[in-house]
Amino acid sequence: MKHTLSRRALCISTAILSLAVTVPGLSSIALAADGTIKLGLVAPMSGPNARYGAFSMRGAELAVKEINDAGGIDGLQIELYSADSQGTPVEGVSATRRLIDEDEVDYVIGDVSSSVTLAMQPVAEDAGVLLLNAASSNPKITYAAGVGGFKWTYRNYPTDENRAFVVAKYAAEQRGFTKFAVLSVDSDYGRSAIEFTKKYLPEFKGEILTEDYYKEGEVDFRSVLAKIRDSGAQAIIMYGLADTTPIIARQMVELGLAGKVTLVGNGEFNTEKTIKSAPTALEGAVEAAAWLPAWDSPESKAFVEKFTTTYDEAPNNHAYVHWDTVHLLAQAIHEAGGNDREKVREALSKIKYKSPVGEVTFDDHNQARLPMILLQIESGKPSIKGAYTAEIEYPAQ
Amino acid sequence: MFSTIIEQIVNGIVTGSVYAIVAVGMTMIFGVLRAINFAHGEYYMLGTFGAWFAVDYLGLSYEASIIVGLLSTIVVAYVVGRLVMQRMVGAPAEAGVLATLGIALVLQNTVILVFGGGYKFFSGGYIEPLSVLGFSLAGQRILILVVCLLVFIGLELMVTYSRMGKSMRAVSQNVECCEVVGIDVPKVVLHTFILGAALAALSGVLTAPVNVSVYGGMGELITFKTLPIIIMGGLGNVRGTFFAAMILGIAESLVATYVGLQFRDTVGFATLILMLMWRPYGLFSTQARF
Incomplete structure (x- = not known):
């Protein structure tokens, strides 16, 4: 008896979930109601690039903490979910799916490795979830984004x-x-x-x-x-x-x-x-x-100091770009006037974000114009x- | 043009010297055990790590670090020789492959666990360039060349005149007969193994100053470069190994210059395939010894 019940429950929940996923507007309204913004981070937490993953996570965490401590984005708190890509495309895809299907995140930041990001692009596109890349440098990623195809992929990192x-x-x-x-x-x-x-x-x-x-x-x-x-x-x-x-x-x-x-x-x-x-x-x-700790700007110096006191270790490039990208996303959500994926995406295309290395805007391939x-x-x-x-x-x- | 070719040949001879010192140990071990020592590059790595440890942690001079590198490798080789290599006598070839591959993994990962997987920086050695015959070479490379010649002269003399050298040749020819006439085969195996490992370590310690980076996986490439050399030289053939190493060194150098650096490793593997197809017993033997 119990068995049939749980199976029925599963069927119903799957139906609701798939409905929610196929109608992006519906899901964001449903999620916005609880007053949090769910942000997923895909990064290599294990494997040979685990060091990069750890730096990425810490950078993102620090930014989320800063934003939440300052009262959130127009009152909305950010909840950070992380998933391990192990630096491989296969694991990166399933990590992305897990974040989207189980944790029901609205935005995904990831991955460090270009080959993983390339594999994540269609997944985010199908789900209508914003994929904001912060650390992959292969030009192909944004060759295939914006007017090039994937509307939901953005990159806040300079390319090769x-x-x-x-x-x-x-x-x-x-x-x-x-x-x-x-x-x-x-x-x-x-x-x-x-x-x-x-x-x-x-x-x-x-x-x-x-x-x-x-x-x-x-x-x-x-x-x-x-x-x-x-x-x-x-x-x-x-x-x-x-x-x-x-x-x-x-x-x-x-x-x-x-x-x-x-x-x-x-x-x-x-x-x-x-x-x-x-x-x-x-x-x-x-x-x-793309960035280095010695970069001479007050915001950058403040980040280095805050990161070092929090984690007892100086930040690297990956920590910086993930910290910066969370702040960029927060500004886009603020400019969109709330947690609505479609509007946030539009806000991102038009954004003028002041980063510690200069003003960031996106071109028609969703590639940030960033200085080296x-x-x-x-x-x-x-x-x-x-x-x-x-x-x-x-x-x- | 002509001087470029001469310079590249000199470069090739220097590279060949490094290969030769490593490869001769491997070929001697093959001679007495009939087993390819897939962990051979790891002793090269251990020697380098020993020397790096001596310079970085103990603050010793480069000369003293050579001794530390060699001694630490000899200790490890003794333990491995006692526990593993002596049991390989008379064992089938698969056992040797598995055992030495296993040892390679254990040694490599132990070093990574203890010292971390990152690259270390080797400081020390004679890296100032000297001008020899109009070519600019680091002093260290001249040292490598000289040591290589000394090692081969020493080995030639040893296998020809000393009792241990003669026993090594005997064991490499016929294990059963050696046992009959009272040669202590396990002892010869152990000594050959330690000698071979120590030579690999010597090569590692000598090249560390010019190669600069020290890391756990550095031995692998050396093992694979060594394989074509010992096959070209004829397995178990000391003199053949010397000439084979020089040929490979010079060929690599010329390919890197005139074809492209990315094709450098191709030379070794192409040689290996060609040798196995046409002369599996080596360039310098007329028939198979094993």
């Missing part, structure tokens, strides 16, 4: 394309480089950054003389560095792994490239540890980052050279 453009522009215009060698990691990240560099480099009269990609774990760069030396390149465009940078830098010293050829790109050129490994090779190196922070190593210390924004040239539809 932004990065490549900004670095190429700075290297050419500020440093006067025209002859480049490529030495990047052989991965989607390393190769796509070079692909976009090639898209923009002709604008700055730059040419690529040699092009090489290294495998993860490679330790011997003497041959390729000798080739680069003989090619006459002025700079090496490197989108590489943080742990390989010191190896390359040291071998640059060994082959007499230090001080003659400059590293430009991304790969933790600016950490104390890397600079110490080969100060002469890294002098003058140019790197682009450029820094240059001077006398063994990273020195911030300013924030540069790049308008993406989307391929024709």
